[in-house]
Amino acid sequence: MTSDVEEVSGKSFDYIIVGGGTAGCPLAATLSEKFSVLLVERGGSPFENPLVMEKKYYGYSLFETDEFSSVAQSFVSVDGVRNLRGRVLGGSSAINGGFYSRASKEFVKKAGWNEEMVAKAYEWVESRVVFPPMLTPWQFTAEFGLLEAGILPYNGYTLEHVEGTKIGGTVFDQLGTRHTSADLLQGGNPENIIVLLNATVKNIIFHNNSDKNETCASGISFIRSDGTADETFEAVLSGANDSSSPLGDVILAAGAMGSPAILLLSGVGPPKHLKKFDIPIVVALKDVGRQLKDNPCISLMADSRPLNRPADPPQVAGIAKDLKFIIEAGVLPISANSTLVPVAAKLAFPKSKGRLKLNSMDPRENPTVKFNYLSKEEDLKQCVEMVEMLQRVVSSQAVTVFLGAEHKKDVLVGSEDLPGLCQKNVRTFYHYHGGCSVGSVVDSDYRVYGVKGLRVVDGSTFLESPGTNPMATLMMLGSLLAPKIERELKRISLSTPPPYSVFFSASLSTGMLNLRTGRPIHLKNQSKLPPKINEGEEDLPGLCRKNGPETFEAFLNGANDSSSPLGGVILAAGAIGSPAVLLLSGVGPPKHLKKFDIPIVVALKDVGRQMKDDPCISLMADSRPLNCPADTPQVAGISEDLKFIIEAGVLPISANSALFPVAAKLAYPESKGRLKLNSVDLRENPTVKFNYLSKEEDLKQCVEMGELLQRVVNSQAVTAFFGAEHKKDVLVGSEDLPGLCKKNVRTFYHYHDGCSVGSVIDSDYRVYRLWSKRIAGR
Known part of the structure; x- marks a missing residue:
């Protein structure tokens, strides 16, 4: 983490994420597994702030809100309702009540998400930041009050969003x-x-890609949050400085207030509104800032006396009327030594919509928002029902007994007063959303319409607020979408098949490649493109030239005059050579590369891993070294669902003698090993360990294979061919076979992997995160 803008300014990244909030952090974490990520947060770190980090201070961080630096930024909508935005790493998850609950299954279906992938993404989040709560006496009371009010069934502790009363x-x-x-x-x-x-x-x-007639996002311009708006800095996407189509994306995760405002400030939005601020129109998208919603909230005080009780965030929720009403209770501080006890209800699916507009060209200032709370008749009608239910909770025997006969609760007399109460007292539940909705501003993959390399991934894309509150789903969304975004980057390539490809074999003396141009590089000084050999000669594609002691170069077409050469560098140097070339070129596990002082080009932890060699056991049909012609295998026995493969041949061991092995290989071993560099000279073999038969299943199958092999060697056909005098390998009893397998395991010379599909290369054999770089072979 850094607050030094100079440290970042001018640098390039595969992904730039704007907003280190509820969705931005998990998205950055997941993308960083294989790509470089810049995460930009307008606020500071939460970790040193006890008002944020300690439960006993819940709510205290909201007392002081200033213009540029407080962890919460206050704003008042045109409706006159005070609201808050998170302005700290972690976003609103750093200032809210911490209640965690998943979205409903119906919400997931509407969003078009894969249910299995959603479940895994939730679990990824929950394994790191979610805990079962320890209920306070007030939360137990609220639980009984909800049940007494008829919010059934009782679901106990669950993370699912289900009808009834639950502990989240x-x-x-x-x-x-x-x-x-x-x-x-x-x-x-x-x-x-x-x-x-x-x-x-x-x-x-x-910038505009004139070749494809498309507008591309290539980076961001930013300022110090406590500086002047005139002093700007820039960060760009990888390839933006030298390519018409940068790699990766700029991803807005600045929330329902921030993301629409950034789009507008960038010239993406309704032309009429942009012209008011003299903002050049990049893409005319009329719905940016529209379809903004905030869930109307009505709050009644179970005890309106400002007593000094411990702060208590909600841990129990009542969910009623087909998930339309959500009720929670807490103890909220209003000063350093006094608290209130509100019971609050929110309307989960309001029809009323509002709009966000710019208020200033200064990105630190709040935009203007109007939510139009309860402007739709259906919302007002449901609010009345919701308040009637809320009143039953506040008036319940459980609440009355707990707070005592003296407590002063809000009492509403007659339902005829409720419509007016709703309109007069509507508040926010702080779950506002929309403004960059799917289907109007972004597509189903969260890409902004009309712009390449720009996405929005946060609550501004939601048409409704998921679950009891959106925090869980926003955290999940960052983890869910990252693999999808990664796959799209991996598919980026030239739109037409390349006319040429350059193949590098494992005999290059330097062993290190410039992974953008396909040119060899030296660890200390990267050589420049050499001049033409003679005046007037053509600079021929693929021409090799001597460039210093014992080093030569060959180039991809276009490498002399383009940062995106035609064709590709294709490694076909085998399971030993290709991983070694990648490692020597700075592509691999950072820890291993650092041992050899190799500059890290791309951190890919699986280069050299998942190495396998098919274990082989060989028995001699005749162990006498006879002088026979060499004979390669031409017949194979394949058995046990293709698991065992047996071949026989005549193998010379000297100029005038040969042996007669019958060899069997295990086709699908589970044991895996690893390849590591042994030297920075590619001519030297790397170090490899295959871990033969280290998995119990492999050893078990090897024993079966050995028994089968013995039957072949002992067969009547082999005996008749060699005659009664032949000396064959004889195994007595299957109890000897495990030891024989371990002691005599050999190779069938079919080692493979080290650059596996799915971990180092994609399904098109392109190395992850590298342009024009493929691997073909084992």
């Missing part, structure tokens, strides 16, 4: 320490993430 998860652990979405960054690759704090994005940088 919490991001506060058993010691009362908050775990925000910022904690999810620990699940990423720290070597691939830079988190820039206290920096506010001013606008997205675009």
Whole structure:
């Protein structure tokens, strides 16, 4: 983490994520496993702030809100309702009540998400930041009050969003320490993430790709959050400085207030509104800032006396009327030594919609928002029903007994008063959403319409607020979408098949490749493109030239005059050579590369891993070294569902003698090994360990294979061919076979992997995160 904008300015990244909040942090963590990521957060770190991190101070961080630096930024909608935005790493997950609950199954279906992948993404989040709560006496009371009011059934502790009364998860652990979405960054690759704090994005940088007639996002312009708006800095996507189509994406995760505002400031939005601020129109998208919603909230005080009770965030929820009403209770501080006891209800699916507009060209200032609370008649009608239910909870015997006969509750007399109460007292549940909705501003893959390389991944894309509250689903969304975004980057390639490809064999003396141009590089000084050989000669594609002591170069077409050469560098140097070339070129596990002082080009931890060699056991049909012609195998026995393969041949061991092995190989071993560099000279073999028969299943199958092999060697056909005098290998009893297998395991010379599909290369054999780089072979 850094707050030094100079440290980031001018650098390039595979992905730039704007907003280190509830969705941005998990997205950055997941993308960083294979790609470089810049995460820009306008606020600071939460970890040193006890008002954020300690449960006993719940609500205290909201007392002081200033213009540029407080962890919560206050705003008042045109409706006159005060609201808050998170302005800290972790976003609203650092200032909310910490209640964790998943989205309903219906929400997942509407969103078009894969249910199995959603479940895995939730579990990824929950394993890191979610805990079962320890209910306080007030939460037990609220639980009984909800049940007494008829909010049934009782579901106990569950993370699912289901009708009835439930106990949800919490991001506060058993010691009362908050775990925000910022904690999810620990699940990423720290070597691939830079988190820039206290920096506010001013606008997205675009450029036009004239060849394809498309607008591309290429980076961001940002300022210091406590600086002047005139002093700007830039960060760009990988390839933006030298390519018409940058790799990766700029991803907005700045929330329902931030993301629409950044789009507008960048010239993406309704033309009429942009012209008011003299913002050049990049893409005319009329729905940016529209379809904005906030869930109307009505709150009644179970005890309106400002007593000094411990702060208590909600841990129990009542979910009623087909998931339309959600009721929670807490103890909320209103000063350093006084609290209130509200019971609050929210309307989950409001029809009323509002709009967001720019208020200023300064990105640190709040935009203007109007939510139009309860403007639709259906919303007002449901609000009345919701308040009637809320009143039953507040008036319940459980609440009355707990607070005592003296408690002063809000009492409403007659339903005729409720419509007016709703309109007069509507508040926010802080779950506002929309403004960049799927289907109007972004597509189903969260890509902004009309712009390449720009996405929005946060609550601004939601048409409704998921679950009891959106925190769980926003955390999940960051983890869910990252693999999809990664796959799209891996598919980026030239739109037409390349006319040429350059093949590098394992005999290159330097062994290191420039992975953008396909040119060999030296560890200390990268050589420049050499001049033409003679005046007037053509600079021929693929021409090799001597360039220093014992080193030569060959280039891809276009490498002399383009940062995106035609064709590709294709490694076909085998299971030993190709991983070694990648490692020597700076593509592999950072820890291993650092041992040889190899500059890290791409951190790919699986280069050289998952190495396998098919274990082989060989018995001699005749162990006498006879002088016979060499004879290669031409017949194969394949058995046990293709698991065992047996061949026989005549193998010379000297100029005038040969042996007669019958060899069997295990076709699908589970044991895996690893390849590591032994030297920076590619002519030297790397170090490999295959871990033959280390898996119990492999040893078991090897024993079966040995028994089968023995039957072949002992067959009547073999005996008749060699005659009664032949000396064959004889195995007595299957109890000897495990030891024989371990002692005599050999290779069938069919070693493979080290650059496996799915971990080092994609299904098109392209190395992850590298342009024009493929691997063909084992």
